[in-house]
Amino acid sequence: MKKLVAIVLISVLPALGLAAEGHDVELHKAPVNLQDKVSLQNGAKLFVNYCMGxxxxxxxxxxxxxxxxxxxxEAVAKYLNFASDKIGDPMSNAMHAEDGKAWFGNPPPDLSLEAxxxxxxxxxxxxxxxxxxxxxPYGYNNKVFPSVGMPNVMASLKQELGEEEFNAAMGDITNFLTYAAEPIAAKREHLGVYVLLFLAILLIPAYLLKKEYWKDVH
Structure with missing residues (x-):
């Protein structure tokens, strides 16, 4: 029952604008496009290199x-999987919860459903x-999550890329995390196009059939 309530809350809270942190802050529109494989691939690479520690x-x-x-x-196993030797393993990290709590005040959360x-x-x-x-403590704060314990691990990347390219890179990470939260979403969107086309085509015989049934009704 508790798991069911948690799933419902995770699904409903964003739609109501009641996210746990930053709900009273003006948010930027995320450049999410689950059909953009290049963006998703770059987001996966950036996530593994900057976030997955x-x-x-x-x-x-x-x-x-x-x-x-x-x-x-083969490429995923070689360049993106540093925590396991099996392609079928979950994308977990090696940090112990006790260490995370000691270093940051709280263990860094799993981000599977964060988006x-x-x-x-x-x-x-x-x-x-x-x-x-x-x-x-780490010289940085956050506008959306004030007094967050997380260091600004992206500081060097922002200096390297500049603000515009950096924001695009963060958009790619956001795109990837949006995918990770619901991997079937992209396929569902793709399938939805065919469903709508089928319904549009079905409308034609349905309309003609309706006219045939009602042609003698005055």
Whole structure:
């Protein structure tokens, strides 16, 4: 029962604008496009290299990601899977919860469902929302999540890319996390196009049949 309630809340809260953090902050629109494989692939690469040292994706497996994002399993195993020797394993990290709590105040959360719980706009706004704050232990604060314990691990990347390209890169990570939260969504969207086309075609004989049945009714 508790799991059912949690699933309902994860699905409903973003739609109501009641995400746990940052619901009173103006959020930036996330550039989410689940059909953009290049963006998703780049987001996966950036996530593994910059985020996965602390955060995992327990509900997503390397093999599923490789299949969905059109990535060769050999490349995923060689360049993206640093925590396991099996393509079928979940995308977990090696950090122990006790270590995470000692270093950051709380264990870094698993991000499998973060985009569904907080919403894609929240995730994107959070990623681009870090700013310098000398009062904080790591020298940075966040506009969306004030006093967050997470260091700004993207600071060097922003200096390297510049603001515009950096925001695009954070958009790719957000796109990937949106996919990770519901891997079937892209296929469902694709299938939905064919369903609508079928219904549009079916409308024609249905209309003609209706005219035939009612032609003698005055």
């Amino acid at each position: 602390c955060h995992g994706l327990e509900y997503l497996r390397y093999g599923r990601m490789a299949e969905d994002l059109n990535m060769p399993e 569904r719980y907080q919403g894609s706009d929240w995730v994107y706004s959070y990623l681009i929302g870090f700013y310098e704050d000398e009062s904080r």
